[in-house]
Amino acid sequence: MRIGELSRRTGVPVPTIKYYVREGLLPAGELSSPNQASYDEGHERRLRLVRALLEVGGLSVAAIGDVLTAIDDKEQPVHKLLGTAARRMVPEYGDAAGQDDAEAVLAREKVARLIEARGWHVGPGNKAVGALEAALASLARVGHGSFAELLDDYAEAAEQVARVDLEYTARRVDREGLVEAVVVGTVVGDAMFAALRRMAQVDASSRIFAQELPE
Amino acid sequence: MRIGELSRRTGVPVPTIKYYVREGLLPAGELSSPNQASYDEGHERRLRLVRALLEVGGLSVAAIGDVLTAIDDKEQPVHKLLGTAARRMVPEYGDAAGQDDAEAVLAREKVARLIEARGWHVGPGNKAVGALEAALASLARVGHGSFAELLDDYAEAAEQVARVDLEYTARRVDREGLVEAVVVGTVVGDAMFAALRRMAQVDASSRIFAQELPE
DNA sequence: GCTATCTGATAGCGCCACTATCTATGATGG
DNA sequence: CCATCATAGATAGTGGCGCTATCAGATAGC
Known part of the structure; x- marks a missing residue:
């Protein structure tokens, strides 16, 4: 697919996609001619990941770059890699x-x-x-x-929570899937828990205030 | 105390304190003469709160302004106020x-x-x-x-977590203390839990990887 | 051929959290 | 009393960040 379709599918503007490529968040498309590049589902998936980390996780572009670079580095052993990933997500x-x-x-x-x-x-x-x-x-x-x-x-x-997190990541078999699961789980998990805590707080306090203020 | 001492005590630069006053995060000092104002422990406490919400909670200056305005509005009933506070913290x-x-x-x-x-x-x-x-x-x-x-x-x-949060806030008696407890608890509580989750994850995964990779 | 789209490059924008600089005034100590 | 320092209040500037706009030149697809 060309960049326009990638943009349409993901809702990310074309200049923004180019910006991500420049910043190393996204590999460049494969050039078929000097000014035509094609993108595949891998690009789409990666782009969605970037947006999730940005919007839900609140990570900076630079931090995402580091994390993704670590993911893509096939040399590093898995546990080191999980370390870098975790480090950049705090x-x-x-x-x-x-x-x-x-x-x-x-x-x-x-x-x-x-x-x-x-x-x-x-x-x-x-x-x-x-x-x-x-x-x-x-x-x-x-x-x-x-x-x-x-x-x-x-x-x-x-x-x-960490126990179930680990169970989830343990299901992954391939290396890339594992690291990605950790990244997504960590970042989105934070947001999920924070939201749930708010909801549980509202519920708990509504029960208390409902008794005190039965208006 | 004068602004210089407030700055020294809290580690916040003087121009930044002035900026916060302009933005409504901090009440102005009491003027004793056209160019002398004095600040008290209330200012110091408020300033520390602002910094905590900024640095630990990651709230924006505008959001902090809203939350604090709500805290200071003596008219609003408590439950409405908790609502605004919660709304601006997400x-x-x-x-x-x-x-x-x-x-x-x-x-x-x-x-x-x-x-x-x-x-x-x-x-x-x-x-x-x-x-x-x-x-x-x-x-x-x-x-x-x-x-x-x-x-x-x-x-x-x-x-x-919400249960113990509520127990904590229930200890507060005065109105201002209650709301502040909610704000601090919500914002810093998120950061606390996120850190603890990371630590628990590291621990759990180290147990797993220690078996698999006994190097 | 014609129009829409593309690449790659560079420059600019809007927001945000400060920070710097200035003037006029007052506090403080010898 | 006077030199020095701190202060209030105002305005302008800074640096970083996440885009966004614009452009030239090339290609796709009809």
Whole structure:
């Protein structure tokens, strides 16, 4: 198919597709003549993936580029690859936690204790660890440090979710499918859970307020 | 305190503080003379809240402005206020789901069935519902529609989290504290859970890969 | 041949979260 | 009292990002 049809099928404007190709998010079409290129279902699929990561996952174009480059690198062993993928999918909270004040220190301790208690095999270099520390430090700074008491309940729920996530990815057989499943699952899974949490919150609070305010 | 000290205490540059005041995120300092204003702990607290919503929550300045305006509006009844707060804290997936193709229709059905099965009291106008629909539609479009099979497990975990969220907010007595707790809990809670999920995933997959690749 | 479409390249746009600079004023310390 | 510093308020500018517009030259398909 030509670029116009690709655009029509996916709803992505032609100049935007070209932009993605320039940025390395999408391989160029195969040239049949100096100014004619043809695109296949692989391109379409990749393009939809890019849009999902952008719109649902909120990833930046640069981050998507990194993740996809890792996916396409046939050399890298799978577990390393999953690492890069995961690393680029966590937003940078680096400077947010990097204040290194009392709250940051306490947050690090709390996270270390949690990991210890859970027996999790996660190194301190993990970005998610930093993100969690940043979140806890931030809570303390805004005077909601006690929200951290819910940490264990959150962790419990997170373990449940991670379990089914892993079951899902375990179904994949081929390498590319596996990594893609991880990427999609991680990114879209976040959005899914956040939405479900909101819905469950609304439901729970409507039950409470319905009693108190029966108007 | 003067603006310089506020800046030092929070690590936010003076021009940025002024910018926030202009944008309505922060009330102006009390003028003691035409070019001297004093700020108190209330300002400091609010400023920290703004930074938390920006850095951890990833909210836009405009969204934060809306949420804070709602918090400060002493007229509005609490439940309406919680509504506005929640509405502005969900990113706009509107046009992402708005393709109205087969996937979108199926996603809507799935979500409706889930709400039905869970007995949740959530209207279809709820933004979280739209976000979930968008996520599911997106999954289907990238060929990972079967990820939606995990929906029920996700919902279960979300209910657990929402339960403890509600318990936390129920402790608040004063109006402002309540709303703030909801805002902080929602926004930072998302980040917290996402980080925990990553960590749990890493742990779970390390257990699997440790067996397969005992290097 | 004619029109619609294409490639590849370059430049520009709109938004956003700041940041820089300026003037006029006042605070502060020796 | 005066030099120095900080401040308020206003306006303009910056850098990054995700596109979007425009163009020249070439080709497709009728």
